[in-house]
Amino acid sequence: MPFTPLCPSCRQPTEIRRFAASTGGTLELDLCFACQGMWFDPQENTRLAPAAVLELFELLHQHRGDAHHPLADRLRCPRCSQALAKGYDVAQGGRYVTYRCAARHGRFSTFGSFMVEKGFVRHLSTMEIEALAERVGTINCTSCGGTVDIRHDHACPYCRSALSLLDPQAVDKALARHGSAARQTAPADAASPDALADALVALERNRAREERARQRERLEGTRSDEFDLLTAGIEMVWSLLRR
Numbered sequence: 001m002p003f004t005p006l007c008p009s010c011r012q013p014t015e016i017r018r019f020a021a022s023t024g025g026t027l028e029l030d031l032c033f034a035c036q037g038m039w040f041d042p043q044e045n046t047r048l049a050p051a052a053v054l055e056l057f058e059l060l061h062q063h064r065g066d067a068h069h070p071l072a073d074r075l076r077c078p079r080c081s082q083a084l085a086k087g088y089d090v091a092q093g094g095r096y097v098t099y100r101c102a103a104r105h106g107r108f109s110t111f112g113s114f115m116v117e118k119g120f121v122r123h124l125s126t127m128e129i130e131a132l133a134e135r136v137g138t139i140n141c142t143s144c145g146g147t148v149d150i151r152h153d154h155a156c157p158y159c160r161s162a163l164s165l166l167d168p169q170a171v172d173k174a175l176a177r178h179g180s181a182a183r184q185t186a187p188a189d190a191a192s193p194d195a196l197a198d199a200l201v202a203l204e205r206n207r208a209r210e211e212r213a214r215q216r217e218r219l220e221g222t223r224s225d226e227f228d229l230l231t232a233g234i235e236m237v238w239s240l241l242r243r
Helices: 050-062 111-117 126-133 168-177 193-214 229-241
Strands: 015-020 026-032 037-040 084-091 094-101 107-110 121-123 138-140 147-149 164-166 226-228
Touching: 015 050, 037 111, 050 168, 050 229, 084 111, 094 111, 107 111, 111 229, 121 168, 126 193, 138 229, 164 168, 164 229, 168 229, 193 226, 193 229, 226 229
Parallel strands: 138 226
Antiparallel strands: 015 026, 026 037, 037 107, 084 094, 094 107, 121 164, 138 147
């Protein structure tokens, strides 16, 4: 009987997806869209091909309306069931959270942390944060998912990551750096802070409206006071990649 890994957080069976590897061939990743996380066996996080990242964008976009729940306080390795150790790494995209198995079976990353690790984000400027703060009260940290009141904090109070945006120009640069021809997209940082804030709010509003329509029968819906910066960034990137 084939082994079905369980999500380190919710302990439900993960979806096993096959992606192209940068060294040739394929590799399998265990994805949990409910927890917005993925499990990497040793070294898998460094072997994902650039083309596979675009495929991953498409998957994240397809599941943008899925119900999400916070990570459990205690995460367990899907291979040995030992508790995962929470830690921090720093990459070109900034500081991000990761959870590792002490027995070296692999690591668990949220979708946001993976994007930070691969450099698909850029930090928001002070002016952009202030423009966004005029429109929304709190956002979810791209790295750890924690709630940040951007009216008072310009960094995540939980993991101390800078506030970052998954942005088309950053994606182009990262894909080029990983050995793939970058797609030509409109540079998001060329827009004014107010224009960027308006675009993000509009994208997130549309996503929330779609989610509420799909989940009318659920007792709980999207919280209107939390703004999902990662999802809005995915929407922005995907809309330009598909042009």
